[in-house]
Amino acid sequence: MIRLTTFGEWVEIWRLPEFGPPWWTPVVIFGLMVLVFAVLAALLMVREGRVEPVGWGIVLFMGTYAAFRSRAIPYFVLAVTPLLALAFVTLAVEAQARTTKALSRRWENSAFSDVSWCSQLRSERRSHRESRFASVSAHCPIPIPRAPRLSWSVVTWTADSSTAISSAGTFYGGVGRPTRSSSMAATTRPV
Amino acid sequence: MAPEAGGTLRNHAVLAFPGSVAFTTTGREWIKFSWAADVLLYLVFRAGGLPGLVLFRLLMLFVIAAVLYWILRDCALHPLAATLLVFMASLAVRFRLLVRPEILSFVLLLILMAILLRLRAGPIWVPYLILPVQTLWTNVHASFVFGFAIPGLVLLANLVPGDRVVPGWGRLRLDRARVRHLAAAVACLPLAALLNPHGAALLLFRCARTA
Numbered sequence: 582m583i584r585l586t587t588f589g590e591w592v593e594i595w596r597l598p599e600f601g602p603p604w605w606t607p608v609v610i611f612g613l614m615v616l617v618f619a620v621l622a623a624l625l626m627v628r629e630g631r632v633e634p635v636g637w638g639i640v641l642f643m644g645t646y647a648a649f650r651s652r653a654i655p656y657f658v659l660a661v662t663p664l665l666a667l668a669f670v671t672l673a674v675e676a677q678a679r680t681t682k683a684l685s686r687r688w689e690n691s692a693f694s695d696v697s698w699c700s701q702l703r704s705e706r707r708s709h710r711e712s713r714f715a716s717v718s719a720h721c722p723i724p725i726p727r728a729p730r731l732s733w734s735v736v737t738w739t740a741d742s743s744t745a746i747s748s749a750g751t752f753y754g755g756v757g758r759p760t761r762s763s764s765m766a767a768t769t770r771p772v
Numbered sequence: 773m774a775p776e777a778g779g780t781l782r783n784h785a786v787l788a789f790p791g792s793v794a795f796t797t798t799g800r801e802w803i804k805f806s807w808a809a810d811v812l813l814y815l816v817f818r819a820g821g822l823p824g825l826v827l828f829r830l831l832m833l834f835v836i837a838a839v840l841y842w843i844l845r846d847c848a849l850h851p852l853a854a855t856l857l858v859f860m861a862s863l864a865v866r867f868r869l870l871v872r873p874e875i876l877s878f879v880l881l882l883i884l885m886a887i888l889l890r891l892r893a894g895p896i897w898v899p900y901l902i903l904p905v906q907t908l909w910t911n912v913h914a915s916f917v918f919g920f921a922i923p924g925l926v927l928l929a930n931l932v933p934g935d936r937v938v939p940g941w942g943r944l945r946l947d948r949a950r951v952r953h954l955a956a957a958v959a960c961l962p963l964a965a966l967l968n969p970h971g972a973a974l975l976l977f978r979c980a981r982t983a
Contacts, residue, residue, distance in 0.1 A: 634929040
């Protein structure tokens, strides 16, 4: 307090007790950050078997320093927040990939799904056409040339989850798990 | 006190003034870590007075929040989650957001983190950007030791063999060429830190104080 009385003109801007945050705010945020990071890192370690050394290094090195010296809490928080964000994104991508995979598996297995119904109808029509052509050409003495097939684009939502995973990876900037490449968003099939 | 010291520095062009500001250190070696920040704060004070310093403090809070938000969005975090994290970080930073040199060091720490997070996607020379940041940080605040520690940590993490070790969950994993450049930049960090009015004495003083 000697310094404050010596430089009295600075007291006004140096310390504003009425507007200053309570002492426990940074302590609570520090604890919350450490807890959330530890939980996320442990979760990713268990689910993916991967360890993130930079984040753990910051938590152990700067976190320990901050635990003993409260004025280091802002440095710790600012340093660990981007790694916390990366952990969140990685976990989100991983969870989304799992969910999409599970959903698509259910979709494929469903007997009433549009995909299975469409493909079934398509194959029935194709086999009917083939059988008609075979019966006509069998009775005709001149060999009938096959007419060129008309093609039209069929945009099919692939049952494979790679498209969804890839788009999720693109959305999240491609960080985290390596995504499977996909070129199956739209396919042109002869009908 | 920082602007007061900055004013003395600017007016008398001296760095060693034992006892002129803090009487408790009379006769001891005076290493001024934050001379650049002091001069800057003094100039702000001269330009805007006490309200100018308060506005400067507010500006720094906005800069910290903006840079942190940009970093989080660059990490592909959802805007809502990024806003929430920025809010939490601002609460943690706020109690040390005084008119002191460390408000500049918060910004420098965020710039360092932004550089490190661009190592993988950016050009090959990106690691060398940490050198000017370190020079600036050494002349601004004593927390410049984090400028050695965090890039060193990223370098060490990339030197650890094995697929299970993923620095930054893949974001900080670098190829060999980039690791070499980062190693060169980290090796040059002490040289960059020597660019201060006290030279090696500033680094050694910090080490001695820590010890």
